[in-house]
Amino acid sequence: MSSIAIIGAGVGGLAAAVKLSALGHDVEVFESSAFVGGKCRTEEFNGYRFDVGPSLFTLPAVYRDLFLKSGAPLEEELTLVALDPAFEYRFADGQRLNYYASRGDLMQSITDTFGANAASDWQRLIDRGSEMWRVARGPFIQSPIGSLWSMIRRSGFLRDARIIAPHRTLRGIGRSIVSEPHLQMIIDRYATYTGSDPRKAPAALLTIPYIEHTFGAWHISGGVGTLSEVLAVRARALGARIHLSSDVATIEIHDGVVTGIRLSDGTLREANIVISNADASHTFNSLIDAPRESARLAKESASLSGFALLLGLRGRTPGLGHNTVLFPTDYNAEFDALFGEHPHVIAEPTIYICSPDDPEMRPHADSESWFVLVNTPGTEFIDWENDAFVEDYKNKIIDQIEARGFQVRERIEVCEVRTPAHLERESRAPGGGIYGKAGNSRTAALSRTKNTTKIRGLYSVGGSVHPGGGLPMVGMGAEIVCKAIGQAN
Ligand SMILES: Cc1cc2nc3c(=O)[nH]c(=O)nc-3n(C[C@H](O)[C@H](O)[C@H](O)COP(=O)(O)OP(=O)(O)OC[C@H]3O[C@@H](n4cnc5c(N)ncnc54)[C@H](O)[C@@H]3O)c2cc1C
The missing domain is CATH 3.30.70 (Alpha-Beta Plaits)
Incomplete structure (x- = not known):
């Protein structure tokens, strides 16, 4: 059994706490604020409740899997509500599009609004996103990110690269498939799901519309922030201790090996594994002395x-x-x-x-x-x-x-x-960044901070590290870290 200190009770930190507690480890979470959830929270004023962070829940399978493998299923802890239409898009020229998650309804809606050619273009776009998801999910998104060289040497790399199109931007690939200008704006908007510019963001973001169609767009009754609360409840039920208002000042390291964390009040907590759920810039600028990673992050917007x-x-x-x-x-x-x-x-x-x-x-x-x-x-x-x-x-x-x-x-x-x-x-x-660093380069996905570090026992999880931001990605990142740590002996 390892004693594990997790810095931050964001969704990534909480998901890791659930999984690692279920694997038999001794887990403590240290959160600087007075509440769990980080960006993913629901706030209430005079009976009005608002999701102040995520308001759209996609790919719930990531959290279904986590809950099922650690106790009662997700649906016993919260109520998922399918959104269909997922969005209504209103354009400045007065056009409106009901954007359904279900494929048939969406194609009908696009046909009614922009014509049959626009609908068949959109179908091709989703198909391209589907191919990208098929080749990227296992080796890139759900796996630890290796060196560029190790990825290039992987068998099938060239075939997969042709599909993922690392040399193209989201806007570039989108416009080569879809010519209807209103639909092109919808494609551009997917770049903002990673806080980036469609003219620079990678073509692989076409996986987002595919995911919305295939796995649905969801609300959680009472607010999406409920996800954070039920994660905290599950983690505690499995024995994890969550300390609120506990700011971590440094990660303690001796001879390249993690030994614990020090809180801002000076208290030392020993641990043989530390997982930082803090933003990567904060981890590498303030919590440890890591000039190389810190300088690399400073160059990215x-x-x-x-x-x-x-x-x-x-x-x-x-x-x-x-x-x-x-x-x-x-x-x-x-x-x-x-x-x-x-x-x-x-x-x-x-x-x-x-x-x-x-x-x-x-x-x-x-x-x-x-x-x-x-x-x-x-x-x-x-x-x-x-x-x-x-x-x-x-x-x-x-x-x-x-x-x-x-x-x-x-x-x-x-x-x-x-x-x-x-x-x-x-x-x-x-800086108030929603997703850490912007993915403003075609190969942004490959240059994110890794989940493992050169320091033995130190890991990173959350929206600013591999595989990226948004609730599904953050959950997958937690899974990668937990797999790397493994079952308690
Ligand atoms: C306005 C907004 C809208 C969004 N919309 C969506 C959406 O619709 N769908 C979607 O999937 N995603 C959305 N996201 C993104 C999603 O919220 C994030 O990607 C995800 O919640 C990030 O989780 P995380 O694990 O990185 O932790 P974070 O939420 O970043 O939390 C990190 C935690 O670590 C704590 N911490 C940091 N440093 C320390 C320290 N030194 N000591 C102790 N604790 C520390 C912080 O206080 C914080 O609680 C949105 C985000 C925002 C802000």
């Missing part, structure tokens, strides 16, 4: 951050679905603003509205909770502590929403703002 409004509204909005995306007139202008030389916010960004039709998330039937998110640069580019700027930007976003036909201002009962500064403070995300 931070992922996008987000500015969110939590709106508790009187009354209901007729026809509003669970997820609505309001695309801007000029999507390129938004990417230029976010990823240009001087990143800044723009007046007309893409606006995502999540309004779950979930009685557990509103105070009464004649009310609704909106989580409104726009992508923004993080704290290194904008002073998000400037109250006047934040107030002004909040009003601009509400103006935009109203300009798109939604009456909001008169109905507000709760209006909370979450800026990149909150994200940085509350989940220790450097």
